[in-house]
Amino acid sequence: MIHIPAEEFTARVEKLRALMNERGIDACLIYGDEYRKENLRYIGNYWPLFERGAVVVPITGEPFVIAAPEGEMFCREMSAWQDVRLLPEFNCVTVPDEIEYPQALYTSLTEIREGLQRGGPLRRLGIVGIDAIPVPLARKIEHHFEGVDIVDAGDLLFQLRMSKSANEAACLQEAARIADEGYKQMIRQARPGMTELELASLVYGECTKQGAESIPFCLVTSGERVNTIIGRPSRKVIEDGDMIMAAIAVQVEGYVATLNFPFVTGEMSEEQKAFIDILVEAEDRALSQIRAGGKQSDVVRAVKAYFKEKDVSAYDLYPPMHGCGLAEAESPYPDENSEALFEAGMTVNTDVSLFGHPHGSNRIEESLIVTETGYESMSKLVRHLSATWKAKRILSLD
Template sequence: MFEIPSEEFVARAEKLKVLMLEKDIQTILVYGDEYRKENLRYISNYWPLFERGAAIVPLIGEPFVIAAPEGEMFCREMSAWKDIRLIPEFACVTVPDKIEYPFAHYTSLKVICSGLKDSNKLQRLGIVGLDAMPEALLREITQSFAGVEIVDAGDLLFQLRMTKSNREIACLQEAARIADAGYKLMIEQVKPGMTELELASLAHGECTKQGAESIPFCLLTSGERVNTIIGRASRKVIQNGEMIMAAIAVQVEGYVATLNFPFVAGDVSAEQKAFITLLVEAEELALSKLKAGAKQGELVSAVKAYFAAKDVTQYDLYPPLHGCGLAEAESPYPDENSTSTFKAGMTVNTDVSLFGHPHGSNRIEESLVVTETGYESMSKLVRQLSKTWREQGIISLVQ
């Protein structure tokens, strides 16, 4: 079973406390909701549904979770921490109405603040998730924690999340395995005359059947629609010879692996073959620069230099690699000037792409683990497709 054990959440909290001491922060509030779940799930395993949530991590004492009434039992089912407290400000995120929950046992932010002042001599409160928090909630926190300095502590969580434990990597590997299964089914069954929605539904269904906790997105466009860079599947009918750009992200225990490899419905033209070859060769070049100790900017520069040599720079719109983990895209997201180095245990996605090219728009994306000597791909399918393409110039799913 793929899961993060309770002792790992304890270890995360202890690591965070070390960073808090360095920053003279006595307590951290980690905000999250259904859409921006990453930091909250990292520290508490709670992923709110409809409502808001937060974890409080004090220097002295055990963390606790703040939730809202409708999701209280769901929170207790998921949370790594037993102490769950309810406040009305965390109720349903999508309506302005005040919702009555007559049996809810509320506390308040003021009461929480008072307790933290007593137990932790609270002077500085770090908030993780300021960029995701609604203004009204931040105002309520500021008023309730009157006399306490509030600082942005988001960098502390991003720092902790940058490298992954073996358990985290296992969750990502399982997500990649499931994504492979869904994507493979699309390549096997795509045919002219089906709609984009029909094709995408194959991946959705297979990934759910294989055990995906969630499918954060299944991007799918065809023909001229591939030039939108990203796009949801539509009722458009796929024609013979149209390129498909599909990217599927699969989530397991919060961890998201993503897969994208170009394919064509029906007959493949020589121009499409040449275009896909550009992406395959560029990704192989990127992978040759990926290992612990290597500068992240050098990988980006190598891909950009290759595209420049092939005279396709105008279609190269963004860097070819980013981190992955509890979000499909997370730090690092290096550019050519980055002097940061890769570290063993980092998990990243290649995202080698060209958009607006006369013969198509597409990307190759696969999730990888950085190792001391190079990398380990989480996607057997992308490695197989890439190898077959380089050897034969065709997309083949023959084992």
């Protein structure tokens, strides 16, 4: 079974504590909710459902999880840590009402502070996810921790999450495998007369059957609707010759792999083929720059130089690579001036795209593991589609 074992969560906490020591942080609160789940999942393996959550990591002693009443048993089922406490401020995120849970055994921010102080002086509290905490909750934390220096510690988790372990890579590889199967269904079944929503439903069904924990998104636009960076599937009827821009993100044990490769329903025009030619070659140039020790900015420069050569720079709207992991897009997100280097074990997505071009808008995206000598693609399908396109200018699944 693909999962992150308990000992890996323990190791993550110890790495976090080493960074906390360097910054003089006595305790760290890692916040998360249903949408901003990545840091909370990394430290605690908890992914709240319409409530808030947190893991508190003291500089010494066992971490504990903060949850809310409706998700308590769900939290206990998922959590990497046995100590789960309920906080009324973490109740349902979508309403201003104070909901009564008469059987809930709540703790309080005061009790949390007092417990942390029993382990030693509490002079500095680091908060991860401070940008995602609602203002009223942030004010309550500030009030109950008055006299404690509260600092943004988000960079500590971004630093830890940058390179992936073998277990993390395995989760991403499984997510990519499932995404491949969903995309195959889309290419096989797409036909004029069906709606974008019908096409997307095939992806959801196949990916769920294959074992996806979640499908964070399935983007589908067609025809004139591809003239956008992202787009949800609609009731638009797909017509013969419509370019399809579709992207599938699949989540396994919290880890998200994404793929996108342009295709056309029905007859493909020569202009559409020429457009896809540019994207395929641009991604090849991006891939040629990925290796441990290489500059991340070289990927960006290589793609931008090729787009300039082909006179399509006007349709190049954002950098062609970003990190992937517990979020579909995470650090690194380099531009042309980045000095950061690739490291073996990093996981990144190519995201080579053109939008607003006269003959279509689309991207090629695949998840990769950086190696000492280059990269390993997690999507066998994207590599196969790229190879068959370069050989025959057709999209063949065989």
